[in-house]
Amino acid sequence: MNHLQIINNDTSRSILLGIKQGLGLLIIGGGIGALTQFSRYLWTRVTGSFYYRIDIDSKDKTFEWMLYWLAQNTDVKKSNHLNAETVYNNLGKNPEVIFVPSVGSHSIQFRGKTIWISRVRDSTFDMGSGAPFESINMTTYKQNAHIIQELIQEAMRLSLNRDIGKTVIYINNEGSWERFGNPRSIRSLDSVILASNLKQKLLTDIREFINNETWYRNRGIPYRRGYLLHGPPGNGKSSLINAIAGELNLDICIVSLSQKDMDDRQINQLLNNAPPKSILLIEDIDAAFTGQREKVDSSATTTNNSARNLTYSGLLNALDGVASQEGRILFMTTNKLELLDNALIREGRVDLKVHIGNATKSQASQLFNHFYNLSADNQLSAQFSSSFEDYQLSMSQIQGFLLQYINSPEKAVENVHLLAPIAIH
Numbered sequence: 001m002n003h004l005q006i007i008n009n010d011t012s013r014s015i016l017l018g019i020k021q022g023l024g025l026l027i028i029g030g031g032i033g034a035l036t037q038f039s040r041y042l043w044t045r046v047t048g049s050f051y052y053r054i055d056i057d058s059k060d061k062t063f064e065w066m067l068y069w070l071a072q073n074t075d076v077k078k079s080n081h082l083n084a085e086t087v088y089n090n091l092g093k094n095p096e097v098i099f100v101p102s103v104g105s106h107s108i109q110f111r112g113k114t115i116w117i118s119r120v121r122d123s124t125f126d127m128g129s130g131a132p133f134e135s136i137n138m139t140t141y142k143q144n145a146h147i148i149q150e151l152i153q154e155a156m157r158l159s160l161n162r163d164i165g166k167t168v169i170y171i172n173n174e175g176s177w178e179r180f181g182n183p184r185s186i187r188s189l190d191s192v193i194l195a196s197n198l199k200q201k202l203l204t205d206i207r208e209f210i211n212n213e214t215w216y217r218n219r220g221i222p223y224r225r226g227y228l229l230h231g232p233p234g235n236g237k238s239s240l241i242n243a244i245a246g247e248l249n250l251d252i253c254i255v256s257l258s259q260k261d262m263d264d265r266q267i268n269q270l271l272n273n274a275p276p277k278s279i280l281l282i283e284d285i286d287a288a289f290t291g292q293r294e295k296v297d298s299s300a301t302t303t304n305n306s307a308r309n310l311t312y313s314g315l316l317n318a319l320d321g322v323a324s325q326e327g328r329i330l331f332m333t334t335n336k337l338e339l340l341d342n343a344l345i346r347e348g349r350v351d352l353k354v355h356i357g358n359a360t361k362s363q364a365s366q367l368f369n370h371f372y373n374l375s376a377d378n379q380l381s382a383q384f385s386s387s388f389e390d391y392q393l394s395m396s397q398i399q400g401f402l403l404q405y406i407n408s409p410e411k412a413v414e415n416v417h418l419l420a421p422i423a424i425h
């Protein structure tokens, strides 16, 4: 076969969604124009026999990968007709301009071979983004067919590697997931100090879940797992989730229930269409439904427009929805477990509840050592942490205190009574 089309049947959201949104919106450079029907016909006839061609459609994510690769290519940079295209971050902050081949024909050298690249713009428009459909057609001599495939592989790696060692954050945009800002550097798990073996316990559980798909499938149990982290604020619930995502190379999708336009349809779409390899995170779940518990069984709430359009039953339905093929890891956090309705946290919706409490003495002393970069067995940290009781203070409170004595662990110990005035000495 000498003419292939890339069909990528990965139904997940494009990892380059952010780019996709911005593509074609701002086109500064001029192209040499599309080829005429006739020359296109001739070209097809000729290329049929000596050449090998791969077409990449702009609906496929390979298209964005190729454009990104081409933007870094030196032959392309030397070219005298380029398009400047703005790649928007999702909040519209710091858009990045990349220079890509304009519509028309270009040639590049790849591994010593020539590849002709033509970027063709269709006359039809994508109703969603308003951008015209496009394709990149890559042609080379038949005997070099493999290098086009290698090129596409390399383009994919280049794009995906931008995110290696990073956690990508997704947020809701009218019911679909959009990359938010630049990927964050991974937060190390060591920097999150928890009581005893909580970290290990959670990690083991998630790893087991990830490696256990067959077990669920064989039993017809939806392949998903829910975690609830609860406990007083300031003890690292969110940091823990960030660090777990980093450790397991997962991305994070933040579901904000308090978003004004959030409704039952959106929450359902969001929870059931998360990008692959990601954690869904609903923070402060109690806040969203305080005082709304009476609505649990009231289907009438869906027609009540006086307040929000997200109902409690809508949320529960979304949680129970048909999970996407990849499975689902859901984290919820709350400061007030007692406010949560039992229905929300029952088995199947929440499989593991983890209490993250105030600092124990041992945590305080670990934090002290971590903060001042001291070895584990020093007198100062022991003295420091013996000045208050287990669970009396939150981790952020202790950290805030240490920040006042940033260069002097001795001073911190000296003044520890200011931190814990009611502590027993």
Ligand SMILES: *[C@@H]1O[C@H](CO)[C@@H](O)[C@H](O)[C@H]1NC(C)=O
Binding pocket: 005, 035, 040, 043, 055, 056, 057, 118, 120, 135, 136, 137
């Ligand atoms: C480029 O690829 C598209 C999509 O397959 C195809 O419709 C078009 O005819 C091709 N154009 C050229 C010039 O090869």
Ligand SMILES: *[C@@H]1O[C@H](CO)[C@@H](O)[C@H](O)[C@H]1NC(C)=O
Binding pocket: 208, 209, 211, 212, 215
């Ligand atoms: C898979 O998950 C089930 C249910 O949580 C558990 O009982 C089983 O031990 C797990 N199997 C493996 C191999 O982790």
Ligand SMILES: *[C@@H]1O[C@H](CO)[C@@H](O)[C@H](O)[C@H]1NC(C)=O
Binding pocket: 300, 304, 305, 306, 307
């Ligand atoms: C809608 O809900 C509010 C309280 O959230 C209530 O006061 C109001 O009567 C309801 N309206 C209808 C039409 O159900």
Ligand SMILES: *[C@@H]1O[C@H](CO)[C@@H](O)[C@H](O)[C@H]1NC(C)=O
Binding pocket: 260, 261, 262, 305, 307, 308, 309
């Ligand atoms: C709820 O939905 C209705 C109809 O879809 C809309 O008019 C109203 O503005 C929405 N309310 C909120 C708070 O978004």
Ligand SMILES: *[C@@H]1O[C@H](CO)[C@@H](O)[C@H](O)[C@H]1NC(C)=O
Binding pocket: 373
């Ligand atoms: C912490 O201390 C060790 C030696 O005790 C040193 O090698 C390391 O560079 C220090 N780290 C920081 C961030 O200061």
Ligand SMILES: *[C@@H]1O[C@H](CO)[C@@H](O)[C@H](O)[C@H]1NC(C)=O
Binding pocket: 232, 358, 391, 392, 393, 394, 397
């Ligand atoms: C946890 O610490 C906070 C202060 O940071 C305190 O107000 C609260 O009472 C503590 N909680 C418990 C359960 O001791």
